[in-house]
Amino acid sequence: MAASPPDPDSSYEVIVVGGGIAGSAAALRAAQYLHRTLWIRGSKLDAKRSRAQWVYNIDNMIGVHDGIVRKKVRKLLRGEAHAEARAALDAAPHLPISTRDIVDNAVERIVEGYGQYVDQLEDTATEARRSEDGSFQVTVDGRTYRAPHLVLATGVMDRQPEILKTTRKGEVKDDIKWIYPAANREQVLYCIRCEGHLTRGQKVAVIGASETTAQIAMMLHERYASAAAVLTNGEEPGWSADSARLLEHYGVAVHRSRITAIDAGSDRLQPIQLEDGSEVDAEWGLVSMGLYCTYNDLAVQLGAQLGDEGRPQQERHVRIDARGETSVPNLFVVGDLAQREDEPVMKQVYTSQEYAVRALDVIDRRMRLARRKAILDELS
Ligand SMILES: Cc1cc2nc3c(=O)[nH]c(=O)nc-3n(C[C@H](O)[C@H](O)[C@H](O)COP(=O)(O)OP(=O)(O)OC[C@H]3O[C@@H](n4cnc5c(N)ncnc54)[C@H](O)[C@@H]3O)c2cc1C
Numbered sequence: 257m258a259a260s261p262p263d264p265d266s267s268y269e270v271i272v273v274g275g276g277i278a279g280s281a282a283a284l285r286a287a288q289y290l291h292r293t294l295w296i297r298g299s300k301l302d303a304k305r306s307r308a309q310w311v312y313n314i315d316n317m318i319g320v321h322d323g324i325v326r327k328k329v330r331k332l333l334r335g336e337a338h339a340e341a342r343a344a345l346d347a348a349p350h351l352p353i354s355t356r357d358i359v360d361n362a363v364e365r366i367v368e369g370y371g372q373y374v375d376q377l378e379d380t381a382t383e384a385r386r387s388e389d390g391s392f393q394v395t396v397d398g399r400t401y402r403a404p405h406l407v408l409a410t411g412v413m414d415r416q417p418e419i420l421k422t423t424r425k426g427e428v429k430d431d432i433k434w435i436y437p438a439a440n441r442e443q444v445l446y447c448i449r450c451e452g453h454l455t456r457g458q459k460v461a462v463i464g465a466s467e468t469t470a471q472i473a474m475m476l477h478e479r480y481a482s483a484a485a486v487l488t489n490g491e492e493p494g495w496s497a498d499s500a501r502l503l504e505h506y507g508v509a510v511h512r513s514r515i516t517a518i519d520a521g522s523d524r525l526q527p528i529q530l531e532d533g534s535e536v537d538a539e540w541g542l543v544s545m546g547l548y549c550t551y552n553d554l555a556v557q558l559g560a561q562l563g564d565e566g567r568p569q570q571e572r573h574v575r576i577d578a579r580g581e582t583s584v585p586n587l588f589v590v591g592d593l594a595q596r597e598d599e600p601v602m603k604q605v606y607t608s609q610e611y612a613v614r615a616l617d618v619i620d621r622r623m624r625l626a627r628r629k630a631i632l633d634e635l636s
Pocket of ligand 1: 274309310312313380409591592
């Protein structure tokens with residue numbers, strides 16, 4: 257039986273909205289500082305529409321690596337008695353660490369160590385308002401919760417290529433879902449900064465048609481000695497004349513035909529099929545189509561200033577300062593949804609966690625200073 261939701265009259269010091277990497281880092285840090293916290297983690301549907309669901313193998317965080325644990329476990333399994341277990345460990349392929357593993361671990365640590373400080377809700381926050389006293393009210397399934405500090409970590413979603421696939425029944429279905437199996441097996445990538453090194457010296461099909469797509473194809477060549485091809489999937493290339501010249505110089509082929517199949521293989525991508533009948537052979541796909549949306553609704557309801565001037569509202573990040581605070585006092589935005597004023601938009605696991613921890617440090621400091629002031633006032 258599902259646990260009943262917390263009482264709206266509960267008193268919280270912090271509300272965290274978002275159950276991905278940034279939200280879990282914020283909730284865990286709030287718990288470690290012993291702050292009464294409500295963590296609204298989102299529904300199953302919210303999770304499906306988030307990046308937290310998609311990252312199967314985090315490979316760019318130094319130290320988050322199965323090599324460390326393997327070595328320690330191997331040491332524990334010393335001696336003849338454990339020879340079989342050791343052999344099984346050595347035979348096991350790479351043990352990937354996913355975003356879900358990290359979030360699940362944070363949930364376990366909070367439940368086991370800080371259960372009395374953190375209430376959790378696996379539901380959607382639908383509305384956020386600010387009271388006259390400056391505190392926040394967040395509504396979940398008709399119940400409204402209150403706290404003086406609010407941390408939003410609701411993330412973003414990437415745009416996916418439509419694929420013109422013919423099903424086994426012979427029907428042509430133009431859908432984004434055809435790429436998911438290859439994306440889930442990490443044969444299609446999304447983040448050059450996180451995963452580009454995996455492609456070293458191999459063939460990569462970059463999907464997209466913008467200037468960023470061209471820059472990524474060039475970077476693959478320059479940084480990783482990878483052989484890139486660009487698949488515009490029926491769109492007109494939107495890159496500059498200089499980029500076109502560099503792509504040609506680097507031997508990057510540009511295919512403009514629609515994609516009709518991009519399928520996972522047992523250990524690498526199968527050749528990508530195009531509508532004009534040609535095939536593109538690549539070990540990796542890399543989607544470079546920008547954002548489908550930023551989940552900024554709650555920040556917009558609260559009047560927080562957005563970045564990305566000139567873009568549609570649903571694609572705009574929320575502006576934060578170096579502490580993670582928005583233009584609304586005590587409203588913090590962390591993770592992929594945030595755009596810090598002093599750096600380009602960062603969208604990695606470690607930046608999400610760093611923003612979250614920094615925001616909680618600021619909240620904690622404000623609370624402690626207020627407590628000290630109250631004590632001194634009383635003493636004087
Ligand atoms: C395919 C892929 C591979 C990647 N690989 C790497 C990698 O190897 N290394 C790396 O560092 N980074 C990687 N990244 C980037 C990394 O995944 C993100 O930076 C990180 O997940 C962002 O975390 P987040 O918490 O900001 O957002 P998300 O992980 O997207 O989480 C958002 C959360 O908010 C919840 N939510 C949304 N709306 C609501 C609401 N109204 N109420 C309540 N909850 C809500 C969702 O359920 C979800 O839990 C990758 C990204 C992708 C797409």
